[in-house]
Amino acid sequence: MSDTAIATQALGRVYASDSGAVHALQDVSFEVERGQFVLLRGRSGSGKTTLLNCLGGLDDPTSGKVWIHDQDLAQLDEAARTRWRRGSIGFVFQQMGLLPSFSAYENLDVMARLAGVPRSDRRERILACLELVGLLDYYDHRPYEMSGGQQQRIAIARALVAQPQLILADEPTSELDSETTHDILAALGDFVRQAGITIFLSSHDPIADDYADRVINLRDGRIHPSA
Ligand code: ADP
Ligand code: MG
Numbered sequence: 001m002s003d004t005a006i007a008t009q010a011l012g013r014v015y016a017s018d019s020g021a022v023h024a025l026q027d028v029s030f031e032v033e034r035g036q037f038v039l040l041r042g043r044s045g046s047g048k049t050t051l052l053n054c055l056g057g058l059d060d061p062t063s064g065k066v067w068i069h070d071q072d073l074a075q076l077d078e079a080a081r082t083r084w085r086r087g088s089i090g091f092v093f094q095q096m097g098l099l100p101s102f103s104a105y106e107n108l109d110v111m112a113r114l115a116g117v118p119r120s121d122r123r124e125r126i127l128a129c130l131e132l133v134g135l136l137d138y139y140d141h142r143p144y145e146m147s148g149g150q151q152q153r154i155a156i157a158r159a160l161v162a163q164p165q166l167i168l169a170d171e172p173t174s175e176l177d178s179e180t181t182h183d184i185l186a187a188l189g190d191f192v193r194q195a196g197i198t199i200f201l202s203s204h205d206p207i208a209d210d211y212a213d214r215v216i217n218l219r220d221g222r223i224h225p226s227a
Contacts (some may be wrong), residue, residue, distance in 0.1 A: 002070055005166055005198035006032040006055060011064035013050050013221075024050040025061070025221045032200065034165075037192045037211060040202040042218035048202040051218065052170045055200065056089055057081045069165060086115045090159030092169035092201075096151055098143040104130060104154045105139040108161045115162030129157040133187055149180035156184065160191065167192075169201040178207060185211040 011028040014021050024047045032038050042048050053059035054066055057073045066073045068088065076084055098107050108126040117125060130136045133153040135146075143151050152172060159167055167188070173181040189211045192199050201208065209215065217224040 003034050004031055004067070005034045005036070005069060006030075006200065007067040008055075009065045011051070011054060011061050011066065013047075013054060013059065014062045023221050025054070028064070028218075028221070028223055030216060030223060032198060032214075034198050035192065035196050036198055036213045037189055038198070038200045039208050039212035039215045040200060040218060041204065041208075041215055042202070043204060046218040047221040048218055049170055050221075052168050052200070052202060056091060056168050057085055087162065088164055088166060090162065090164040090167040092152075092155050092159045092167065092172045094171045094174055096155035098151055098154060098158075100143050103140045103142055104135060104146075104157075107143075107154060108158050111158045112161045117162060125161055125163075129160045130154075132160065132191060133157045134183075149176050149184070152176060152180075153184060153187070156188065163195070165197050167197065167199040167201075169199065171202050171204070173203060173205060173208070181205060181207050 009029050011025055012023070013025040014023055028051065040048050040051065050059065054061050055068065057076070071084065073081065099110065102110065105126060108129060109122065112122045112126060127136060127139070130139055133156055135150060135153055135157065138146060138150065143154070146154065156172065173184055176184065185208060188199055188201070191197070215226060217226055
């Protein structure tokens with residue numbers, strides 16, 4: 001097993017639109033070592049979501065390559081990719097996508113089952129993840145019975161339940177107040193260090209700088225040296 005969590009080589013993604021081609025990513029090459037907390041910074045429209053989708057195998061680059069833990073994503077067909085994703089990657093999106101009629105516990109349980117967490121481990125694992133984000137007492141609450149910050153913490157707990165080696169988080173704190181943002185980033189940072197996993201998180205919030213081991217700047221779809 002190599003120490004490289006993520007590698008991209010000359011990644012490009014072009015979208016066709018009515019007004020012509022949109023180069024959402026151009027010549028994006030970088031490597032991330034395992035165990036790092038990487039912040040992907042860039043303005044709205046700079047290509048952050050496109051990059052995260054390509055890293056998670058949710059979108060296909062139009063050129064270049066992506067390896068996650070040495071797996072070349074282009075080598076996986078759709079079914080293999082879905083299996084791979086469930087076992088290897090935890091996603092946290094800006095729209096957290098919690099199932100509204102399910103409790104916090106049940107939301108995590110759905111993910112644990114999809115990821116094939118053994119039945120004998122599920123309960124303990126789910127409770128541990130809820131505790132990690134400080135919401136053990138909310139296990140039977142539904143999303144609408146929680147604040148936005150609490151819902152986002154449940155979404156993070158859900159991303160952790162399969163014990164992925166890599167977490168991809170797309171602006172997970174953009175809807176939250178600064179205190180909650182600090183809490184969530186600190187919880188993620190602790191988790192990265194405890195579990196030795198890698199997190200790749202996009203944000204345009206300067207608060208995130210304090211928690212990252214490394215910053216990658218995107219500007220107009222290209223990696224840009226730090227200011
Ligand atoms: P960010 O997440 O940093 O805001 P995005 O990756 O969403 O940036 O978008 C990068 C660029 O690609 C933008 O110019 C956006 O308008 C364009 N884009 C994103 N998705 C699509 C799409 N499905 N079709 C056409 N253009 C898109
Ligand atoms: Mg985005």
